Amino acid sequence: MTSTDTGSTVSSSAPTPAPQTGGGVAGPRINLPVSRLQPAYQQVADQLRSLIIQGELVSGDRLPPEAELGSSFGVSRSTVREALRSLASQGLIETTRGTTGGTFVSRIKPAAVTSYLETSIGLMSGTDDLTIAHLLEARDMLEVPAASLAAKRHRPEHVEALRQAITREKASRGRTGKFSEHRQFHGLIMAATGNGLLPMVADPIFRVLQTRFLNPVEAEGFWAMVDQDHEEIVERIETGDAEGASAAMRAHLTNIRSAYHD
Ligand SMILES: [Zn+2]
Numbered sequence: 001m002t003s004t005d006t007g008s009t010v011s012s013s014a015p016t017p018a019p020q021t022g023g024g025v026a027g028p029r030i031n032l033p034v035s036r037l038q039p040a041y042q043q044v045a046d047q048l049r050s051l052i053i054q055g056e057l058v059s060g061d062r063l064p065p066e067a068e069l070g071s072s073f074g075v076s077r078s079t080v081r082e083a084l085r086s087l088a089s090q091g092l093i094e095t096t097r098g099t100t101g102g103t104f105v106s107r108i109k110p111a112a113v114t115s116y117l118e119t120s121i122g123l124m125s126g127t128d129d130l131t132i133a134h135l136l137e138a139r140d141m142l143e144v145p146a147a148s149l150a151a152k153r154h155r156p157e158h159v160e161a162l163r164q165a166i167t168r169e170k171a172s173r174g175r176t177g178k179f180s181e182h183r184q185f186h187g188l189i190m191a192a193t194g195n196g197l198l199p200m201v202a203d204p205i206f207r208v209l210q211t212r213f214l215n216p217v218e219a220e221g222f223w224a225m226v227d228q229d230h231e232e233i234v235e236r237i238e239t240g241d242a243e244g245a246s247a248a249m250r251a252h253l254t255n256i257r258s259a260y261h262d
Contacts, residue, residue, distance in 0.1 A: 040075050041082035047073070048083065052092055052105055063093065063103040091116070110200050117204035125208050132213050132262055135205055140253055142202050143186065147233060147249035148242040150192035158192035159238045166230050169223075178223060179210055185230055189249075192237065213260040225255055 038046075051057045063069065069080045084103060087093045091112055095103045124130040150158070165188055169181035183206045190199040229252035236245035 041079045041086065044069075044073050044075060044079060044083035045086040048087060049090075049092060057105050059105055059107045061105045063105070065102075110196065113200045114203050117201070118207045121204050122208045122212065125212055132209075132260060135209055135213070136253075136257070136260070139202070139205055139209070140250070142198065142205070143189070143253060144246050144250050146190055146193050146198055146202070147237065147245040149195070150189050151237045151240050151242040151245040153194045154192040154237055158188065159234060162188050162192070162230075162234045162237070166227060166234070169230075170227060175218065179214065182226065183207065183210060189233070189237070209260055213262075215259055215261050219258055222256075222259065226252075229255060 048057070048063075057063070063084075064072070066077045066080045066084070070077045073080070084093060084095075088095065091108070092106055093103055094106050095101070121130065121135075125132070125135060162185060165181055165185040169178055169185065172178045172181055183203075186206055187199055187203050190202045229248065233245060233248045233252060236248050
């Protein structure tokens with residue numbers, strides 16, 4: 001047995017004592033992958049994050065003072081502070097000053113989730129891990145059933161907002177404005193499902209498609225087709241035609257595929 005750090009040594013289930021040397025530092029070989037050894041602050045941050053995700057700590061809860069957290073975890077105050085900085089950078093906690101100040105579990109706003117997802121999806125997209133085909137497939141999986149849900153659950157103000165989005169898109173002169181209104185329209189359908197998670201998840205996909213994959217020029221007649229498709233979708237939603245709304249959305253997504261490049 002040599003002392004080299006080979007794969008077979010690491011996967012061995014029976015630790016072999018390292019040869020004793022005069023230095024007195026050798027001991028039993030530890031078969032723990034290096035990647036699992038995390039800094040103390042990271043372990044504290046991970047545990048606090050788990051408490052938040054599991055709902056043990058909820059939005060608005062005040063965290064115990066640093067000294068108390070330090071003694072609970074058996075780490076120094078500076079380690080606690082570093083863990084809190086890490087959680088704050090992820091938007092999970094926020095610190096306020098003053099007499100009523102302290103460190104609190106954040107109240108997460110949908111816009112923050114959308115923004116985080118947009119940045120992350122934007123960074124990944126265009127790689128083999130996340131191709132435009134993946135984005136369009138996910139979009140289909142979200143929007144086609146969403147149109148059906150919107151037909152069943154919408155309120156009158158949703159239809160009103162959808163019609164206004166169509167009017168604004170028609171009135172927009174530049175393509176940036178038109179695509180922005182186009183995205184709004186699709187976001188409004190997500191909102192009309194009454195499921196608050198859907199707009200949060202779908203909007204980042206719409207945004208990344210527009211910022212990363214839009215062709216420089218639309219085909220002739222593209223916007224007239226969009227207007228017609230949108231009007232049909234709204235009509236089906238308004239009349240509560242769930243199947244028709246889904247079918248109209250599916251056809252529309254096929255029609256606008258040419259606006260995006262690979
Ligand atoms: Zn559309």
